[in-house]
Amino acid sequence: MRRLLVLATAAMLVAVACGGANTSPSPDTSAAPPASVDPGASIDPGASATASGFDPTAISGTAQLSGWRSSPEEGEALTQALLGFPTEYPNIAVDYKPIAGDYRAVMITKIASGEVPDLFYVNAEYAGDWIEEGFLAPLDDYIAASGFDTSQFFDGYASTFKGKDGKTYGFPKDGNTIGMAYNTALVSTPPTTMDELLAQATALKGTEGIDTPICLNPGLDRGLAFLYAQGGSIVSEDGATEQISTPESAAAVQFYMDLFKDGLGKTAGDMGSGWCGEALGKGQVAFAFEGGWLDPFMTSTFPDTKYAWAQIPTGSSGSPVTISYTVSYSIGADSVNKDQAFVLLTYLAGPTGMEKWTAGGVALPSRKDVPIPAGKDVLAASSEFARPGSGFMTGYVDVQKAFQDTFIAQIQAGTFDGAAVVAATKTAVDAALSQ
Amino acid sequence: MAAQSASGGRAPRVDRSEALAGYALIAIPMLLFLVLNIGSIFYALFISAWDWNIRSGPEEFKGLDNFTALLVDPIFHRAISNSLYYAVVWVPLTMVIGLSLAVIVNQKIRGQTFFRAAFYFPAIASSAAITILWIFIVAPDGLFNAVRDAMGLNPIFEFFGFDPRHNWIGNQETALNSIIILNAWTTSGTFMLFYLASLQSIPGQVYEAAAIDGAGPWSTFRHITFPLLRPGHFFVATVAVIGALQLFDQAAIAGGISGDPNNSLMTMVLYLYNAAFLQFDFGYAAAVGIVLFVIIFGATLIQHRLFGQAPSW
Numbered sequence: 233m234r235r236l237l238v239l240a241t242a243a244m245l246v247a248v249a250c251g252g253a254n255t256s257p258s259p260d261t262s263a264a265p266p267a268s269v270d271p272g273a274s275i276d277p278g279a280s281a282t283a284s285g286f287d288p289t290a291i292s293g294t295a296q297l298s299g300w301r302s303s304p305e306e307g308e309a310l311t312q313a314l315l316g317f318p319t320e321y322p323n324i325a326v327d328y329k330p331i332a333g334d335y336r337a338v339m340i341t342k343i344a345s346g347e348v349p350d351l352f353y354v355n356a357e358y359a360g361d362w363i364e365e366g367f368l369a370p371l372d373d374y375i376a377a378s379g380f381d382t383s384q385f386f387d388g389y390a391s392t393f394k395g396k397d398g399k400t401y402g403f404p405k406d407g408n409t410i411g412m413a414y415n416t417a418l419v420s421t422p423p424t425t426m427d428e429l430l431a432q433a434t435a436l437k438g439t440e441g442i443d444t445p446i447c448l449n450p451g452l453d454r455g456l457a458f459l460y461a462q463g464g465s466i467v468s469e470d471g472a473t474e475q476i477s478t479p480e481s482a483a484a485v486q487f488y489m490d491l492f493k494d495g496l497g498k499t500a501g502d503m504g505s506g507w508c509g510e511a512l513g514k515g516q517v518a519f520a521f522e523g524g525w526l527d528p529f530m531t532s533t534f535p536d537t538k539y540a541w542a543q544i545p546t547g548s549s550g551s552p553v554t555i556s557y558t559v560s561y562s563i564g565a566d567s568v569n570k571d572q573a574f575v576l577l578t579y580l581a582g583p584t585g586m587e588k589w590t591a592g593g594v595a596l597p598s599r600k601d602v603p604i605p606a607g608k609d610v611l612a613a614s615s616e617f618a619r620p621g622s623g624f625m626t627g628y629v630d631v632q633k634a635f636q637d638t639f640i641a642q643i644q645a646g647t648f649d650g651a652a653v654v655a656a657t658k659t660a661v662d663a664a665l666s667q
Numbered sequence: 668m669a670a671q672s673a674s675g676g677r678a679p680r681v682d683r684s685e686a687l688a689g690y691a692l693i694a695i696p697m698l699l700f701l702v703l704n705i706g707s708i709f710y711a712l713f714i715s716a717w718d719w720n721i722r723s724g725p726e727e728f729k730g731l732d733n734f735t736a737l738l739v740d741p742i743f744h745r746a747i748s749n750s751l752y753y754a755v756v757w758v759p760l761t762m763v764i765g766l767s768l769a770v771i772v773n774q775k776i777r778g779q780t781f782f783r784a785a786f787y788f789p790a791i792a793s794s795a796a797i798t799i800l801w802i803f804i805v806a807p808d809g810l811f812n813a814v815r816d817a818m819g820l821n822p823i824f825e826f827f828g829f830d831p832r833h834n835w836i837g838n839q840e841t842a843l844n845s846i847i848i849l850n851a852w853t854t855s856g857t858f859m860l861f862y863l864a865s866l867q868s869i870p871g872q873v874y875e876a877a878a879i880d881g882a883g884p885w886s887t888f889r890h891i892t893f894p895l896l897r898p899g900h901f902f903v904a905t906v907a908v909i910g911a912l913q914l915f916d917q918a919a920i921a922g923g924i925s926g927d928p929n930n931s932l933m934t935m936v937l938y939l940y941n942a943a944f945l946q947f948d949f950g951y952a953a954a955v956g957i958v959l960f961v962i963i964f965g966a967t968l969i970q971h972r973l974f975g976q977a978p979s980w
Contacts, residue, residue, distance in 0.1 A: 334924065337944035344721040344949075365947070367722060501837035504808035565722065629945060637929040644839050644928065 286377035288575040292323035295572035298349035300335040302594075305528035309592020313585050320579065324572045343367050348564035350573035351580075354402055356392045356558045356623035363395040364626070369563040370399040374574045380582070386615060389558040389598040392623040402560030403581040406595035408523035409556045409614040410457050410621065412542045413509075418442065418518040422542035426461065426487075429519070429545045433496040436518050447508035447517040448488075448497035450643060451636035454521045456621055457555045459484045461547030466661060471625050474661045477654055484547075485657075486650030489639070493648035513537050523557065524611050527593050541610040554614045555621030558598060627664030634660035708960065715953035733954035743955070745930045746938040747962070749843060753934065754911035754966075756844075761851045762903055765858025766896075770888070772859065773866050783863075787856035794853070798920040801849045805835035836921050839931040846917050846932065854910075858903050865899030866892070905970055912963050915940065935959045 297314075301307045307330065314326055329349065331338045336358065342348050354362060362368055375382060382390070382403070389404035414422050418436060423429040433445040448454060452466070459465065464481030467474055475481055491497035498517075505511040508520040513534030520526075521544065530539060544554045561581055563573045579585045583601050590597045590605050596612050597604065604612040622628060638656040642649050715733050717725040737743050772783045789797060804810045812832060815821060821831050835845045869892065877887050915936040918926065924941055926933025933941075935955065943952035 334944070337924075337940070340721060340944045340947050346722070361947075365720060365722065499837070502807060502832075502834050504806040504832075504834075633925055636927075640928045641839060 286374065286379075286574075288321060288378065288578065289323070291321075291571050291575055293569055293572045294325045294327050295351060295569050295576045296327045296329060296349040297351050297576065298329050298331055299353035301330040301332070302525065303528060305532065305592060306525075306594045309589055309594050312592060313580065313589040316584060316588055317576065317579050320584075321575055324575055326576060343564065343566070346566045348566050350567045350569045351561055351563055351576050353405070354393070354560045354562045356560070356620065357629065358623075359393055359402065359560060359562075360623050360626055362562075363393070363401045367565055368401040369565045369567065369570060370395070370397075370401055371403075371563065371574070371577075372399050374570075375400065378574070378578065380578050384583070384599040384601045386598055386600065388556060388615070388618060388620060392558060392620060393560045393562070402562035403577065404558045404598035405561045405581055406586070406590060407556050407558045407598045407615060407618075408525065408595050409554050409611050409618045410454065410521055410523050410544065411554065411611045411614060412544050413512055413520045413522055413526055413539050414542060415512060415515070415518045416538045416540050418445075422540070423545050424542075426545045426547045430496065433519070434494075437496060441515070442518060443516070444495055444498040444503070445518045446491060446497040447500055447503070447505075447511040447520045448491060449508065449521075450492075450499050450639040452632045453621065455485075455488050455635070455639075457521065457544055457553065458488045458547070460553040460555065460619060461544060461549060462487055463547070463549035466631065466657070467625050467665070472665070474658060474665060476661055477658045480548075482650065482654050485654050487547075489642065489648050489650040489653065492643045499643075512539060524593065524595055524608055527607060541607075543610060543614055552614075552617055554618045556615065556618035557621050625664060627660075627667060631657060631660045631664055708957075711953045711956050715950055715957055717950050719949040719953070721947050721949055729950060733950050734958070736951065737954050737958060742926075742930055742933060743935075743938055746926075746933045746935045749931070749933055750912050750914065750935045753843060753847060753914055754908055757847045757850060757911050758904065758907040760847070761854050761858055761907060762900070764851055764855040765903065766862050768855060768859040769862035769866055770892070773863060783859075786859055789853040790856040792853075794916050795920055797853060798849065798917045801845075802836055802921055805845055807832040807834045807837075811835070837928055839928045842922065842928060842931040846914075846921060850914075850917060854907075858907070861903050861906075862896065862899050865896050865902075868898075869895050901970075901974055904974070905967060908966050908970065909963055912959070912966065935962075 299310075301310075310328070314328060317324075317326055335353070336355075339348075339352065348367075354368065359368075374380070382400070385404060386407065389407045390400075393400060393402040393404065395401055412422065418440060419432065423432050429446075436442050436445040452459075456466070459481060462480065462484035464478065464484035465475040466481075467476075476485075500506060500508045500511045503511050503516045505514060505516060507522075508517070509522050509526045509529050510533075511517045512520040512522075512526075513530055515537060530537065543552055546552055561577050563570055563577065567573055580589065581599075583599060586597050586599055586602045589595075590602060593605055593607070596608055596615065625631070635653060635657045638653045642652055714725075716728065716730055718727040718729050720726045768786050772779060772786065776782075806812075815824060816831060824831075824833070829841075833841070835841045873891055873895070874887065877891050882890070913936050914934045918932040918934050918937050919940065922928070922932030922937075924937070924945055926937055926941070936959065939952050939955040939959065942948050942955055946952075
């Protein structure tokens with residue numbers, strides 16, 4: 233009897249253990265396509281596109297779409313964009329599963345386990361790295377077979393998603409340039425040059441409850457625009473030579489540092505806000521440097537704060553400049569439904585889908601043949617001279633971290649020494665270029 | 668059980684089948700433990716010897732290169748010093764608070780159960796939610812600065828160099844200490860429970876004898892309660908150090924994945940996470956994991972040597 237009991241318990245434990253041991257260690261995409269994928273096998277995406285042509289209406293199945301959702305407005309805008317898809321391609325079902333939390337970390341675990349969504353966002357910041365590591369599928373065969381028009385993409389955005397082998401690994405789904413948002417109740421005429429900005433900020437300081445008139449980020453995510461405006465740079469145009477230690481760059485870094493030193497600029501955190509958009513909305517500052525994502529945020533969270541857009545003031549370089557950010561839609565090297573994903577890609581990155589998406593006001597179109605959404609004229613006009621704010625060199629994450637860490641150390645220690653920031657950034661740039 | 672000694676022949680068979688029953692029952696959990704816990708340590712050791720592409724596996728054999736790179740990495744040094752500082756400050760602080768709370772709720776006072784639940788609640792609440800709440804509390808325009816302003820305590824803080832709108836978590840000097848205070852508050856409930864269990868195992872006769880000898884409450888605590896709590900101290904200290912060296916979620920939420928500001932919130936586990944998911948360098952991250960394992964194992968061994976076995980009274 234006891235032996236029977238022992239055997240029964242052991243059998244039960246085996247059943248439980250086997251059921252439990254099957255959970256995969258990576259965060260599971262519960263609707264992952266049932267076909268098993270062997271990550272070790274070399275996958276040729278061109279094989280599934282027919283040699284005689286690519287007929288999107290003949291393809292059926294599911295395409296799993298993924299990405300982040302930075303705000304409810306963004307989710308709403310994408311849902312609107314996706315509504316038009318079944319009308320054109322009724323045979324393909326879209327399974328939209330946004331990833332909450334740390335998108336990059338979750339995607340890394342998905343890539344490591346070989347269960348990637350079919351179509352997903354890739355930020356320009358790490359697009360170069362992901363392309364080099366072989367995470368993304370090249371799209372050239374699909375483009376050739378389907379005849380998708382890629383000529384209308386702004387080159388500044390599209391070039392970020394081309395690999396070193398010259399192949400295309402994604403299409404920019406939108407773009408965003410950094411502009412200067414100013415509180416119209418406090419500023420009547422926006423400054424057009426950096427000197428005017430300094431003058432207006434100095435005049436505003438201390439008045440109408442403004443402690444520091446400008447909200448600034450202590451990193452290159454905004455500082456790069458100021459660097460470019462003053463004629464400085466991180467690396468040369470071809471990305472081969474380090475240029476952060478040139479006299480213009482050093483002077484530009486010190487100029488940015490002096491904004492903090494003179495009490496004209498402060499980080500959002502030091503003002504008790506999560507980011508500069510919040511600081512602007514709360515009325516803590518008169519100027520904030522942000523992108524198009526500010527608009528839906530301000531409309532929904534701070535509707536009473538009236539603001540307007542202006543281009544970033546021209547600096548000593550004399551020419552208008554700003555930085556742009558972009559994100560691509562890409563297909564994973566291990567994605568199962570590549571054909572279906574490409575059809576969805578042509579829709580979302582094509583003129584119809586992109587128009588619906590950018591109408592939500594979260595980002596600007598990355599195609600010339602898509603009309604500019606209302607209220608975005610200033611930001612869209614900046615696309616002409618915008619330089620990439622990320623993804624223009626490998627290892628940029630380390631360069632950014634070195635710059636930001638030293639910059640924060642300097643402003644919190646009260647020494648405000650731009651030379652220290654330049655030195656730390658130069659070390660990081662040299663290390664990145666030598667790899 | 669008494670029957671087994673009566674007939675000599677039957678005794679070994681009963682023992683063997685009992686032993687077999689025992690082995691059968693622990694077989695599956697032991698297998699899982701060996702494969703998932705012990706096996707994954709060896710797997711991490713294997714990964715740390717390679718340049719590991721997360722999609723295609725091992726790419727280039729690096730031997731000890733990942734470890735040598737780790738040894739000269741200034742950010743990793745900062746991560747270690749942050750973790751050690753955190754352990755050295757947070758463990759005694761939380762033990763003191765936990766012990767005090769345990770002594771308080773061990774007394775027969777009205778609402779004893781309520782207080783036990785209330786003190787323990789932060790330990791079971793979501794650490795992410797509490798951390799975000801804490802960030803609001805210690806923000807420049809947050810509750811803490813407002814209260815000290817209203818109470819007129821600002822001159823004292825000014826003396827120590829903190830201006831009225833100091834950003835406690837955003838400032839590189841005070842960020843780690845803010846997290847220490849946060850965790851001391853939330854984890855003190857757990858330690859209170861451990862100490863409570865040990866406190867209640869102290870026989871009442873000892874206290875009665877002390878009372879007869881005329882010992883006051885502080886003497887009783889110092890000479891009777893505190894020494895008799897040695898099993899509790901040992902257990903709490905070991906668990907606390909292991910937990911302290913693995914600090915991650917509060918640091919990641921308050922400072923982001925890169926340990927802002929300026930690496931002041933970079934801990935060893937956060938650095939591992941950074942290496943794995945920001946740099947997707949699994950080999951390097953595995954090396955960090957192995958070093959972390961060695962440090963924690965070493966710390967536990969040192970505690971074991973210094974303080975001896977946990978005495979069982």
